[in-house]
Amino acid sequence: MNATNSGITTRLSIMMFLQFFIWGGWFVTLGTFLGNNINATDGQIAQAFSTQSWGAIIAPFIIGLIADRYFNAEKILGILHLAGAVLMYLMAETTEFEVFYPYVLGYMVLYMPTLALVNSVAFRTMSDPSKQFSRIRVWGTIGWILAGLVISFIFSWDSQESIASGMLKNTFLMTAIASAILGFFSFTLPKTPPSVVKGEKITLKEILGLDALKLLTNKNFAVFFFSSVLICIPLAFYYQNANPFLAEIGVSNPTGKMTIGQISEVLFMLLLPIFLKKYGIKKTLLFGMLAWALRYVLFAFGNSDELVVMLITGIALHGICYDFFFVSGQIYTDSKAGEKFKSSAQGLITLATYGVGMLIGFWVAGQISEFYTVGDVHEWKNIWLLPAGFAVLVFLIFAATFKNEEIHYEEK
Template sequence: MKSLVRAQLCFMMFLEFFIWGAWFVTLGTFLGNNLKATDGEIALAFSTQSWGAIIAPFVIGIIADRYFNAERILGVLHILGGVLMYFMYGTTEFDDFYILVLGYMILYMPTLALVNSVSFNQMKNPAKEFSLVRVFGTLGWVIAGLSISYVFNWDQGINIGDGLLRNTFLMTAIASAILGVFSFTLPKTPPRAATTGKISFKEILGLDSLTLFKDKNFLIFFVSSVLICIPLAFYYQNANPFLVEIGMNNPTGKMTLGQVSEIAFMLLLPYFFTKFGFKKTILVAMAAWVVRYLLFAFGDVNELGFMLIIGIALHGICYDFFFVSGQIYTDSKAGEKFKSSAQGLITLATYGVGMLIGFWVAGKISTAYVINDGEHIWQTIWMYPAGFALVVFILFAIFFKTEKIDYQS
């Protein structure tokens, strides 16, 4: 891969995840403090991510694999998303905000598969090359969080009360516009139809990638991806409000420690993946989720503050070893035939169905453990996702058969 192309892909990944991290981490805190949303309403807002992910495979399957270049679709979606983010910046009522965030997520979630498709299309060996590009996405998320906490101080107690977290949506709108325009300069990723000719109705609907379910191991991986995202939803929805509520200073900035560790483990992933194989890599990730939530359950901001920091830092293993490994595994299973729709399919599993259920469950459990003054019984809340992750770990260990991924040198 040429240096210029690699630089373009790295910048694309940086902005893609800067955009997500710039508002999503503090969304629960913003809604609860500034729009006075209930735990149920916060769960409803977070679930828009899942609806977007559920729709994403059809957008990718119908459009990216069939009619238009992936990089052009990426540009259009981010420009439109930037417009919606600007309107979210000026919204003061939850009902209006919900409509806008739902529209935004329907536009944004397909872009996760699109940036992967654009990247994989330029790589001869994704298993070795993709991590070095994807790590810039993590860096983008880190810079967003550090900016919120340490540059602008939008997540500090008095500033939250003054509504300064609203500025995260304006920052995101600007970044979305930049990536939207930049996307049109990316290497061309033409639709598969340009080279394969006539496409069946089944392919037009993006259902061709469902043939991957004939592979028992892939089916087990898909089901496990759905289930592990139930505990993941607890982290996205509750981590920042939890840290704010128990009195941690600069919570958003400190949460970026998870992405810093993600960078380290992203660079270690090719070695670990090659040395120990896909199954062990996934099992390590699942075990890390169990440990993380136990640390959250029993840690505090005083003598046991180190437990919270370790729990945050485990994000590198939790995310990279499961989700990035899963993207590589999916790409290897799909082959050249339907790369884009297969990536959309795994997006459906991880950020769609699983997290839709997870956000609903997290909202119900969080509501059930609210005490009279509006605070939460966090220790009990965190025990639930720890238990969920442990069950998935056991099921995957039993039913997924060890499989060797073919690496190219």
């Protein structure tokens, strides 16, 4: 992609904006919707959130067996989002969890592969991704932020009055419209043909990134790998419980306030290279882990009145939580993998974290939330202190067993 080709840049930016507007437009308020609109239990809410993990586990098959071999990425992207729009509409009209679950499972199986597809369309179009991609990807974060602001500050669908009257279903209708728009828009994106040459064989190990398992023979990488899986358990608590928690305790415009986390993510993404250079990979990863524990302690002791600043601070820590562990972890993985296993290693980490780690995390979060519920009221202090303690445990294990090392960057 020529840097001066503003038409292609604009189309790719719109693609990223819609891609993450869609995700932020329903996933943040999913727990609140399920608990109030269809009276789902905490265990059932955990099942619904775990569909993200099943989608992440199944996604490599869709990408490796279909997108990389037979069809243009932009066409598959369009088809998946059009089908997703239908499922979103069906979810909005559902009043029973038994009917809702197959829809959300089907949707996540369709949506999670699109995360790789939008990257594929962008990267294959660019002449210098290291310089061009961040300027386009940031529109995805802006899309997520805007979705939350629309829900809270324009329509107030997440106010206690609107929740009680069932208005949260409109988040699915809004997302269905956005998904349909992106579905049709995808067919106008730059042509992105299959990356695998016709007739070329690709193994199941390559599709799942399992050929990168040999990296686990390196003790340091093995410590990082298993710590990544474990830290996803407390991570799941945030995705699953944060919005219902804020709404239940009476925080105004909870979804809009949660966009502070994405704004923080952009800020700390810019600061990440500075931290990596000054403190090294080990301390940067430890900062990320410790931020998870601190966030949940703030949630445990904050409230919607005079201590609401503690909740806002906890939300604002998202940038450190996510960027300093997951993004720096991707950079570390890339440096350890070598040219041959770069893609496989990233696929393996994604499968282990968003797949296995968060699948366990959502289940654990559901069990703990259900255990600490009296009637319709959650004992949020206990619910948040448990993942805080677990994050500290992972922090201590990682600090004791991971040896700091320098990350070497190739000159572009």
